[in-house]
Amino acid sequence: MQNSIIFLGDIVARSGREAIAKDLPLLKNQASATFVTANGENASGGLGITGVQCNEILTSGVDCITLGDHTYQRKEVRNFLSELAAPQKMIRPANFPKENPGVGYTCLPSSAGSVVVVNIMGRTFMTPTLDCPFKCFDELWPIVSNVSKVILVDFHAEATSEKIAFANYVRGRASLVVGTHTHVQTADEQILAEYTGYISDLGMCGSQTGVIGLKSEIAINRFRTGMSEGYVPDESKGTLNGVHVLIDSFDGKCLQIKRIKNSELCAN
Numbered sequence: 001m002q003n004s005i006i007f008l009g010d011i012v013a014r015s016g017r018e019a020i021a022k023d024l025p026l027l028k029n030q031a032s033a034t035f036v037t038a039n040g041e042n043a044s045g046g047l048g049i050t051g052v053q054c055n056e057i058l059t060s061g062v063d064c065i066t067l068g069d070h071t072y073q074r075k076e077v078r079n080f081l082s083e084l085a086a087p088q089k090m091i092r093p094a095n096f097p098k099e100n101p102g103v104g105y106t107c108l109p110s111s112a113g114s115v116v117v118v119n120i121m122g123r124t125f126m127t128p129t130l131d132c133p134f135k136c137f138d139e140l141w142p143i144v145s146n147v148s149k150v151i152l153v154d155f156h157a158e159a160t161s162e163k164i165a166f167a168n169y170v171r172g173r174a175s176l177v178v179g180t181h182t183h184v185q186t187a188d189e190q191i192l193a194e195y196t197g198y199i200s201d202l203g204m205c206g207s208q209t210g211v212i213g214l215k216s217e218i219a220i221n222r223f224r225t226g227m228s229e230g231y232v233p234d235e236s237k238g239t240l241n242g243v244h245v246l247i248d249s250f251d252g253k254c255l256q257i258k259r260i261k262n263s264e265l266c267a268n
Contacts, residue, residue, distance in 0.1 A: 012042045027265070153177045171198075218231075218232050
C-alpha cells in the first residue's frame, strides 16, 4: 500500500488561505491524496498564525500544519497550542525549548496507514537560535520510528547547505525531508540514497506577484532605504506550491516525488 502525500509550502496571508480552499480539493483528487501537510507559520497577515486560521486551513482539507520561526508571533496562539487535543494537528519546531507551548511531532491517521510529521528548525541565519536540529532528530528518532515507518520532516531553515546536510544526515530514517521558509521553490526534488525524498524548498502558497508574499513596493523601499516598514502582504490571487510524493506504507521508502507549481502537478 502507498501513501499519496501532498506537502505544501508556507501559506502566506489571506491569498494563501484562499488558494488552499479553492485549489486543494482538485489537487487532492488529481493526486488521489491520502494525506496533506502544509506549513502555516505565515497564515495570519504574513506573520504567524491564530487558532481561527488553523481551523480554517484544516477545514479546507489540510491534515497537519507545521510552523517555524514565527510560531509565537501571535500571542493568542500560545494558549491555542497548549490546549490542542491529542493527536495534535498543528505542531511547532521540536527544537524550541520543551517548556514552550505545543509539540514538535505528531502521528495522524490516513487511509493508507499512520503518518508521522516532524517539525524542526535550522540555525544558520535564523532567529531565535534553537537547539541543534541534528541532535533533536536523533532524540526523536527512537520515539517516532516505533509509531510509523512513514516519517515526514519539515526542516524550516534559510541556508540551502544546512537543509541538504540535514537531509543527508537523516536519510534512511525519514521518508521525506522538505525545506520551508524561503518562499521560493527549488527545482532539486530528488530521492536520496536509502529512499528519502527531498527538496530544498517547497515554495509558498499565496500571491506570486509580490516579493515572497510581501507587497513589492514595501520590499523595494526596505532594500533602497534600509528602513523597516510594516509587513503588508500582497493579496493578489494566490496559487499552491509544494510536492506530491508516493511513500510505501510498509517500509517508509519514498518511491516518487513531483513538484507542485502554481497549483499544478509537474511531470517528471
